[in-house]
Amino acid sequence: MEAAEVRQFVLETLQEMNYDIEGIDDDSTLGPAGVDLESLAMAELAVRVEDRFGVRFAEEESEELALMTVGEFTMTVADRAGHVAGAGQA
Numbered sequence: 001m002e003a004a005e006v007r008q009f010v011l012e013t014l015q016e017m018n019y020d021i022e023g024i025d026d027d028s029t030l031g032p033a034g035v036d037l038e039s040l041a042m043a044e045l046a047v048r049v050e051d052r053f054g055v056r057f058a059e060e061e062s063e064e065l066a067l068m069t070v071g072e073f074t075m076t077v078a079d080r081a082g083h084v085a086g087a088g089q090a
Helices: 003-016 039-053 059-067 070-089
Strands: none
Touching: 003 039, 003 070, 039 059, 039 070
């Protein structure tokens, strides 16, 4: 799974959710002082990513996800999606 594909999806999803993505880069945090996603918006982003890439996030990860940067979140999703794809090919 390419991180660039995940990043593009995340940015498009944020835009669909009415967030201004101008100025967002890999160092922008998803939570406060960055993209500023509230918990409900973070959950929606996680669900959309789960549906698109076949990955899963546990409920207890929500706080951890909000502290991630866009780059960290993108790499986490790409890594998990790679494991999902790899498991499917076994």
